[in-house]
Amino acid sequence: MSLYCKRKQQLQIKNTNHHEKNCSSFDCRFICNRFGGFTTKTANDPWPVPDAYKNKANPRTSNAESLANGKTLWNQHCKSCHGSKGKGDGPKAAQLDTDCGDFTKPAFKNQDDGSMYYKTEKGRKDMPSYKTKIPDANDLWDLVNYMKSL
Numbered sequence: 001m002s003l004y005c006k007r008k009q010q011l012q013i014k015n016t017n018h019h020e021k022n023c024s025s026f027d028c029r030f031i032c033n034r035f036g037g038f039t040t041k042t043a044n045d046p047w048p049v050p051d052a053y054k055n056k057a058n059p060r061t062s063n064a065e066s067l068a069n070g071k072t073l074w075n076q077h078c079k080s081c082h083g084s085k086g087k088g089d090g091p092k093a094a095q096l097d098t099d100c101g102d103f104t105k106p107a108f109k110n111q112d113d114g115s116m117y118y119k120t121e122k123g124r125k126d127m128p129s130y131k132t133k134i135p136d137a138n139d140l141w142d143l144v145n146y147m148k149s150l
């Protein structure tokens with residue numbers, strides 16, 4: 001078994017979702033299946049958002065300046081898990097217990113701006129809170145604009 005395969009196998013033990021994608025050679029799959037003891041990532045629980053946040057108006061127009069700022073922040077803070085295109089395939093994603101989601105899908109996009117803002121500010125489980133790391137509300141709204149553009 002290659003070193004690459006062995007490392008992937010270690011990551012895959014708690015993460016079957018990514019197993020097929022990352023660990024596809026025969027010997028690796030055999031070893032993984034034989035000794036891995038997989039558990040699957042279960043669907044994330046619904047994430048309730050207080051009405052006060054849902055109804056918050058986004059004060060930032062989604063123009064070139066806002067999107068450029070959002071992109072810079074995204075690459076700095078979010079890409080490692082959510083991936084450069086928001087598909088949930090960043091390098092850290094496979095090690096997490098919870099699924100990062102796919103931000104290009106309607107299930108994500110059909111929520112209001114305030115909900116995206118709330119989740120980014122508060123975090124939960126594997127999703128960090130950005131309240132202190134990104135303290136300027138305008139930056140968080142620029143991130144919301146950027147996520148909607150993915």
Ligand code: HEC
Pocket residue numbers: 044045047073074077078079080081082092096098099100101107108111115116117119120124125126127128130143
């Ligand atoms: C360490 C990995 C990690 C990083 C870094 C990270 N996230 Fe997340 N994020 C997650 C995970 C995992 C979830 C799913 C959490 C859950 O549902 O319990 C999530 C969920 C979210 C959601 C809610 C998704 C939905 O379906 O409504 C938003 C919005 C979000 N992240 C935005 C961001 C933004 C913006 C950044 C950067 C400022 C960021 N995340 C950085 C792991 C991460």
